[in-house]
Amino acid sequence: MSKHVLRAGAAATTVIALAGVLTACGTGQGGGEDSKTVTLVTHDSFAVSKPVLKKFTQRTGYKVKVLRGGDAGAAVNQAVLNKGNPQGDVFFGVDNTLLSRALGKGVFAPYKADGLAHVPEKLQLDGKRHRVTPVDSGEICVNYDREWFDKHGQAPPRSLDDLADPQYKDLLVTPNAATSSPGLGFLLATVEKYGAGGWKDYWKKLRANGVEVVDGWEQAYNDRFSGSNAGKGKGDRPLVVSYATSPPAEVLGKKPLPAKAPTGIAERTCFQQTEFAGLLDGARNAKGGKALLDYMLSKTFQEDLPLQMFVDPARDDAELPEVFTKYGESADGAATMDPARIDAHREEWIKSWTSLVVK
Amino acid sequence: MALPLAFFGIFFAYPVAAIVARGLRTSAGDWRSERLTQVLSDADTLHVLWFTVWQAAASTACTLALALPAAYVFARFDFPGKQVLRAVVTVPFVLPTVVVGSAFLALLGRGGVLEEWAGLRLDTGVWAILLAHVFINYAVVVRTVGGLWAQLDPRQEEAARVLGASRFTAWRRVTLPALAPSVAAAALIVFLFTFTSFGVIQVLGGPRYATLEVEIYRQTAALLDLPTAAVLTLIQFATVIALLAVHARTVRKRQSALSMVPAEQTARRPRGRAQWALLTAVLTVTALLILVPLTVLALRSLDGPDGYGLANYRALGRTSDTATTAATFTVPPVDAIGNSLAYAAVATLLALVTGGSAALGLTVRNGTRDGAEASGTGAGSGTGRGAGRLVRSFDSMLMLPLGTSAVTVGFGFLVALDEPPLDLRSSWMIVPVAQALVGVPFVIRTMLPVLRAVDPRLREAAAVLGAPPLRVWREVDLPMVGRALLVAAGFAFAVSLGEFGATVFIARPDAPTLPVAVARFLGRAGEVNYGQAMAMSTVLMLVCAATLLALERIRTHPSGEF
Numbered sequence: 001m002s003k004h005v006l007r008a009g010a011a012a013t014t015v016i017a018l019a020g021v022l023t024a025c026g027t028g029q030g031g032g033e034d035s036k037t038v039t040l041v042t043h044d045s046f047a048v049s050k051p052v053l054k055k056f057t058q059r060t061g062y063k064v065k066v067l068r069g070g071d072a073g074a075a076v077n078q079a080v081l082n083k084g085n086p087q088g089d090v091f092f093g094v095d096n097t098l099l100s101r102a103l104g105k106g107v108f109a110p111y112k113a114d115g116l117a118h119v120p121e122k123l124q125l126d127g128k129r130h131r132v133t134p135v136d137s138g139e140i141c142v143n144y145d146r147e148w149f150d151k152h153g154q155a156p157p158r159s160l161d162d163l164a165d166p167q168y169k170d171l172l173v174t175p176n177a178a179t180s181s182p183g184l185g186f187l188l189a190t191v192e193k194y195g196a197g198g199w200k201d202y203w204k205k206l207r208a209n210g211v212e213v214v215d216g217w218e219q220a221y222n223d224r225f226s227g228s229n230a231g232k233g234k235g236d237r238p239l240v241v242s243y244a245t246s247p248p249a250e251v252l253g254k255k256p257l258p259a260k261a262p263t264g265i266a267e268r269t270c271f272q273q274t275e276f277a278g279l280l281d282g283a284r285n286a287k288g289g290k291a292l293l294d295y296m297l298s299k300t301f302q303e304d305l306p307l308q309m310f311v312d313p314a315r316d317d318a319e320l321p322e323v324f325t326k327y328g329e330s331a332d333g334a335a336t337m338d339p340a341r342i343d344a345h346r347e348e349w350i351k352s353w354t355s356l357v358v359k
Numbered sequence: 360m361a362l363p364l365a366f367f368g369i370f371f372a373y374p375v376a377a378i379v380a381r382g383l384r385t386s387a388g389d390w391r392s393e394r395l396t397q398v399l400s401d402a403d404t405l406h407v408l409w410f411t412v413w414q415a416a417a418s419t420a421c422t423l424a425l426a427l428p429a430a431y432v433f434a435r436f437d438f439p440g441k442q443v444l445r446a447v448v449t450v451p452f453v454l455p456t457v458v459v460g461s462a463f464l465a466l467l468g469r470g471g472v473l474e475e476w477a478g479l480r481l482d483t484g485v486w487a488i489l490l491a492h493v494f495i496n497y498a499v500v501v502r503t504v505g506g507l508w509a510q511l512d513p514r515q516e517e518a519a520r521v522l523g524a525s526r527f528t529a530w531r532r533v534t535l536p537a538l539a540p541s542v543a544a545a546a547l548i549v550f551l552f553t554f555t556s557f558g559v560i561q562v563l564g565g566p567r568y569a570t571l572e573v574e575i576y577r578q579t580a581a582l583l584d585l586p587t588a589a590v591l592t593l594i595q596f597a598t599v600i601a602l603l604a605v606h607a608r609t610v611r612k613r614q615s616a617l618s619m620v621p622a623e624q625t626a627r628r629p630r631g632r633a634q635w636a637l638l639t640a641v642l643t644v645t646a647l648l649i650l651v652p653l654t655v656l657a658l659r660s661l662d663g664p665d666g667y668g669l670a671n672y673r674a675l676g677r678t679s680d681t682a683t684t685a686a687t688f689t690v691p692p693v694d695a696i697g698n699s700l701a702y703a704a705v706a707t708l709l710a711l712v713t714g715g716s717a718a719l720g721l722t723v724r725n726g727t728r729d730g731a732e733a734s735g736t737g738a739g740s741g742t743g744r745g746a747g748r749l750v751r752s753f754d755s756m757l758m759l760p761l762g763t764s765a766v767t768v769g770f771g772f773l774v775a776l777d778e779p780p781l782d783l784r785s786s787w788m789i790v791p792v793a794q795a796l797v798g799v800p801f802v803i804r805t806m807l808p809v810l811r812a813v814d815p816r817l818r819e820a821a822a823v824l825g826a827p828p829l830r831v832w833r834e835v836d837l838p839m840v841g842r843a844l845l846v847a848a849g850f851a852f853a854v855s856l857g858e859f860g861a862t863v864f865i866a867r868p869d870a871p872t873l874p875v876a877v878a879r880f881l882g883r884a885g886e887v888n889y890g891q892a893m894a895m896s897t898v899l900m901l902v903c904a905a906t907l908l909a910l911e912r913i914r915t916h917p918s919g920e921f
Contacts, residue, residue, distance in 0.1 A: 039785065044863065044875070045882055067785055068871075069773075070864045074580035074766070078864075081381075081774055087784050101583065176566045179577060215561040218457060218881050222889055223464050229664075229886035234465075246884040253664050253674070253887035310883065347582060358566045 038062045038288035039088030041280070043075035046092060047308040048301070056295050062288045072181060073098065079280070080105045086280035089289030092135060092296070095275045096125055096336075097184055099132065100343030108132055108278035111290050115297035118315040123274050125339055132276035135296050136311035139244040139334045140185035141270040142172070143263050145227030148238035157239065159268035160193055163206060170210035173224045174241040175217045176358070178350045181273075182217050186241045187353055188342065189271035192335040203356050212237065213358055221246070227263040244270060245310040248327040261327040270334035275311065363717035363757065363799070366709075369781070370792050371760055374771030375592070381774060382589025391586055398590040404574075408594060411570040414485065415554040418492035422549050425493055425644060426500035427542070432641040433501055434508035436634070437626045445505075446907035448649050449498040449849065453857030453903040454656075455874040456495075456558025457881060458896045462652045463491050463563060465659070472655065487563040492556065494648055496549045499850075503548070503805050506846040507541045508534075509626065510619045510809075540811070544804040547606050551599065551761035551800075557860060571595045575764040580864070592767050599762030603755035619812065619839060653900060660893035664886055671890035675898075695895070696902060699856055699872040702791050706855035707848055709795035714757075714802025714847065719832070721754050721803075722810040757803055760796040765860025768793060772865055787870065793861040798851030805850065809843040810836065849910050856903055873899045 040046075046068060053064050067088055069075045076098045079091050083105055094102045102108065108131040116124070116133065123134040142163065144156040157168050175183035191199045214220050221228050225240035229250055247261035277296055279289045295301055302313035306324050313320075320328075383391055398404055433445055451459060466472050467480065467487055474480045511534060519529035555572045569577075571591055578588035629638050663670030760768070772793065776783045783789045813836060821831045837844075859874040871879070873895060880892035 044879060047879075065785075070580060070769075074864055077580060077583045078770070078773055080583060081770065082777065082784075085777055087773075178566070179561070179581060213566050215564075215566050216457075218461075219464075219562055221884060222881065223461060223468065228884065229889070234471075242884060249883065249885035249888070252885050253670075253890075255665070347584075354566075 035285055035288070036062060037065050038090065038285055038292045039065045039067060040292065041067045041069070041075070041079060041086070041088040041091045043072040043093040044068050044070060045072070045309060049304050049308060052301055052304045055300055056292070060288070060291045060295070062285075062291060064292065076102055079107050083107050084282050086282050089280055089283035089285045090277055090292050091280050092277040093275055094132065094278070095181070095273050096339050097181065097188065097273070097342050097346070099125060099276065099339040102278075103131055103339075104343070107281060109281045109283070109286070111279045111293060113290075113293040113297050115294065115315065118317050119297070120314075120316055122336070123314055125274065125276075132278040133293055133297060134274050134314040135277050136302075136305050136309065136314055137272065137274040138311040139265075139270040139272055139331045140182045140189070140241065141244045141265040141267070141331055141334075142186075143225070143227065143240050143242045143246050143265055145225065145238035146260065146262055146264055148226050156264065157266045157269075159266065160190060160202070162266070163211075163239070163269065164202065164209050166209065168209065168239065170212075171237055172206070172210075172239040172241075173212045173214060173220050173237040175220045176213055176215045177353050178358075179215055180217050180220075182241050182243065183213075184346075184350070185271040185273055186269075187349060188337055189269065189335045191345075191349060192271070192337050200352065200356060203353065207357055211357070217242065229262065239266075243310065244331055245306075245312070245324070245328060247329065248323040249310055251323055251327050265329050265331060267329065267331045268333060270331035272334040272336045274314070360717070360720040360753075363713045363720070364753070366713045366795075366799075367757060370772075370776075371763075371768070371796055374775035375763060375767055376771075377775035378585070378767055378771035379589045379592055382585035382587075382592075394586040395590050395593075398587055399594070404591070404594070407569050407571055407574050408598070410568060411554060411572075412598065414488060414492075414560075414568075414570070415550050415556070417485075418489050418496070418553040418556075419546055419550045421489050422493045422496045422500060423542070423546055425648065426497045427504065428637065429497070429641045429645060430501050430505035430508055432638055433505040435513075435626055436629050436638055438628070438638065442908060442911050443904075444645070445501070446904045446911065447653070448501055448645065449853055449907055450653060450900045450903050451495050451649060452498050453853050453874075453899060454495075454896060455857065455859050455877050455899075456556075457562060458656065458877060458892070459491055459495060459652075460559055460562025461881075462656050463487055463494070465655050466652055472651075483563050483565050485564075485568075488556075488559055488568070490648075491559045491563055492549075492553045494652060495559070496552060497645075497649060498853075499548050499552070500542075500545045502846055502850065503545045504538060504541050506805065506842060507808055507812075508538060510842060511537055511625070512620045513625055537812070540808040543606060543609065544808060547602070547758070548761065548800065548804055550602065551758065554599070554762060555595075555764060557765070572764050576766045579764075579766045579770060588767070592764060595762065595764065596759070599759060600755075602762075603758055607752075607755050619809075656893060656900070657897050660890065660897040662893075663890055671887075671894040674887055674891050675894050695871055695873050695876045696898065698870045699874075699899075699902070700906075702787075702794065702872060703852050703855035705788075706791035706794035706798055706858075707851040709791060710798030710802050710851040710855075711844070711848055713795065714799040714851075715806065715844070717754075717757055717799070718803045718806040718810055719836070721807060722813075754803070754807075758800045761800045766864050768796065769861045769864025784865075789865050790862050790872075791855070793865060794855035794858045795851070797858060797861070798854050801850040801854060802847040805847040806840055806843045809840050813839050845910055849907050852906060852910075853903060856899070856906075873902070 046066065057063050065088070069078045072093050072095060075091075076094050079086065079094075080102060086107075091107065103126065110130045111133075112130040113133045116130075119134055123137055125134070126132050142157065146156075149156045154167065157163050157165070162168060163172055174186055177183040177187040187199075190202055193199075194202045212224070214224060220240050221242050224235045224237045225242070226235040226238045227240070227250070228235060244265050247263045247265065250263050251257060251261050277293060279286060279293060283289045297315065299315065299318055302315045302318035303321075305311055305313050305318075306321050312324075383394070385391055429448075433441065454462075464471065464483075467490075468474075468483070471480065516529045516533045519533050520526065524532065554570070556570055557572045557576065560568055560570050560573055571594065575588050575591045575595070578584045578591065629635050660671055661667050661669070772789060773784055776789070783792070817835050818831050821835050822828075826834065856872075857874055858872075859878065862872065863875055863878070877892050877895045877899070880888045880895060
């Protein structure tokens with residue numbers, strides 16, 4: 001046996017040993033197989049406060065391990081790719097714009113969570129099949145900078161029609177519908193309002209009226225929107241596509257608290273977004289997963305949501321924090337759309353929108 | 360050689376092949392060749408490819424033009440604050456690209472600093488992209504080229520001048536050939552980095568500009584159109600491989616053994632008007648290009664709700680348990696710093712071991728005639744040109760992770776490493792492994808030029824005198840490459856510290872790194888969240904600069920003498 005064969009053998013052994021150590025770390029540290037652990041797979045913006053997680057452990061004996069994987073779209077796609085051999089037990093963070101994709105691929109196993117009776121019917125988009133549980137909801141709305149409109153002695157826009165009005169020329173900035181979820185929501189709101197035939201004409205008008213498209217919500221809101229305190233008023237656009245909960249967020253950290261939020265929402269520009277959780281098909285700890293789903297609909301968890309993720313709780317009897325009740329506005333007439341319809345047309349709409357508005 | 364090969368195979372080739380195959384085959388197992396032609400014949404694809412190549416080439420050229428003089432100044436001149444400055448220029452490298460983009464907007468955009476001072480507005484577009492790319496990659500050239508340059512014996516050039524060569528001729532005939540491999544290596548790394556640019560393009564380019572990387576991300580993460588993503592990945596691969604082949608050909612011709620001295624002996628205070636002018640010019644460019652944007656970021660982190668102060672930093676310290684109204688969304692900053700450092704340390708170690716043994720394997724084979732020295736995959740260079748080519752292509756192959764889309768690697772991990780014995784999906788190891796993949800090319804590229812420059816006769820002499828291979832390495836190679844090793848470690852560490860792309864796609868235990876924490880803060884409305892993002896970024900800058908400084912300190916320890 002020659003020397004280099006020996007050495008190759010030794011090296012290969014090292015690699016295998018290394019791989020072994022890696023896996024050992026993986027299972028040892030992770031505790032994925034442990035029946036006392038529930039693994040929650042979610043997106044990067046998921047947040048929950050520590051006491052609320054602790055309470056879950058006290059009540060049920062299960063510890064929660066949170067795995068996050070990119071933005072909402074990426075996280076859903078990962079769940080789809082891992083179908084049947086999931087990374088965890090519960091997935092949270094699929095919204096109505098992506099719901100049909102996940103349901104169509106059979107990612108979730110049905111489970112009817114306790115507390116569903118307190119969730120309004122309109123949020124229960126999977127009807128009686130209960131493959132997913134609505135956890136929170138929110139609206140994507142055009143936000144306006146109160147100070148800018150006061151200073152210019154102009155009334156802020158209220159509806160989608162207003163946005164195309166020449167008096168609001170060059171004022172609106174929106175995130176890209178192809179790469180950002182509020183951008184997509186706004187596009188869907190216009191499709192819902194003007195119909196399959198009319199939405200393109202509407203966007204032609206918006207384009208003529210100087211709508212600006214930037215790639216992400218961060219740029220639109222932080223860098224371009226004049227009402228964002230993050231930008232210290234350096235932004236040059238007083239209208240932005242964001243969330244209905246952005247105004248209360250602008251108030252946080254202010255001392256003393258102002259009488260009114262510095263920004264407001266144009267109430268007839270909104271699109272309803274609901275986020276769901278579901279038991280992953282093939283979950284190793286299905287029992288713990290079900291307990292976690294129940295807990296996510298409990299009042300404790302629901303009342304923790306608003307300040308953690310800036311969304312509204314799905315339960316109608318959950319109490320909202322003061323910043324929400326005082327500075328938030330609700331858009332009752334927010335547009336909605338059947339998830340199946342979104343799934344069938346999403347790509348086609350984004351494509352036409354891109355060639356119409358961006359290029 | 361087997362170690363890097365196995366690492367590369369298990370953690371790169373296999374996952375990427377798996378995700379690409381997933382896209383290119385139907386569930387019945389047939390290949391979808393029609394998608395290939397479909398995507399390839401799309402005018403949009405060609406447009407994206409053209410822009411990607413074009414902007415990467417332009418960014419590389421700009422970076423070299425601005426950073427090579429700086430590499431010279433850092434290598435040959437002594438001036439106060441040099442060490443600190445060398446650490447600071449590396450900071451942009453670890454900053455999340457979203458933050459970099461935002462800093463440039465603050466400087467160049469509407470109502471930006473430049474507009475306030477000079478009435479100039481660059482705003483978004485190609486120039487802003489190029490400038491940001493130079494900002495980020497400046498350190499690659501300064502540190503890799505400068506690292507070697509500092510160790511070149513200036514007496515070689517002086518000897519040529521004594522023999523009658525002009526200053527320029529002496530430089531062109533003596534120094535340039537010695538530097539060429541490391542300049543080429545730096546250029547290659549910058550090209551690959553800008554070729555796969557993502558965040559900068561998104562923030563500063565707006566929706567009108569897209570690189571292949573952006574397109575792949577869109578197709579994979581947003582649309583789940585795996586077939587199209589797979590084809591785009593293949594296009595990206597083909598381009599990178601072609602580039603690596605060209606690179607390998609041009610560099611190979613210019614290997615020469617160099618005479619090297621400790622860096623401390625080559626640097627001296629500038630003399631004469633020309634040298635002072637050069638130093639001043641380089642420092643001015645560095646200040647405008649690197650320090651000003653970094654300062655803007657730091658200032659923003661201090662700009663709290665009630666004017667300048669530490670309010671944003673205090674907000675970081677508040678955890679959800681104590682806050683009553685505000686800022687409940689926090690990653691305790693100390694935790695994030697700890698996570699980042701731990702991940703980066705493990706990743707650096709992995710990268711050094713893997714990349715180091717690869718670099719050593721590549722040198723030893725090229726440097727000896729004895730086939731017995733070689734181990735692993737094939738025979739040594741002594742057995743013929745074919746094997747030599749194999750070795751060379753392996754050398755290039757290890758660069759591939761730099762030219763591969765982060766989302767492809769991330770999703771590949773999830774699809775491929777999902778079954779025992781290698782179910783790494785929820786292991787913390789997955790993060791440093793992904794980060795090390797990007798670090799390995801740095802280690803190899805930094806160490807190869809130096810290792811190859813070690814005169815093989817030294818090794819032979821040691822071997823003749825009876826030293827076993829390990830001892831030869833310890834006594835001959837290690838002292839010579841000590842500096843390169845530290846430069847490599849510095850880069851691997853910085854890359855790992857700032858890595859965002861691959862790690863963010865990997866669902867992982869709840870241990871966010873600093874860049875991930877920054878991204879989470881930026882994704883929320885409100886002054887407090889934004890201020891915290893800026894504070895976190897500043898912390899990231901400081902941690903990076905402090906670590907690199909510490910690394911440099913280790914180097915100046917007497918053991919570096921030879």
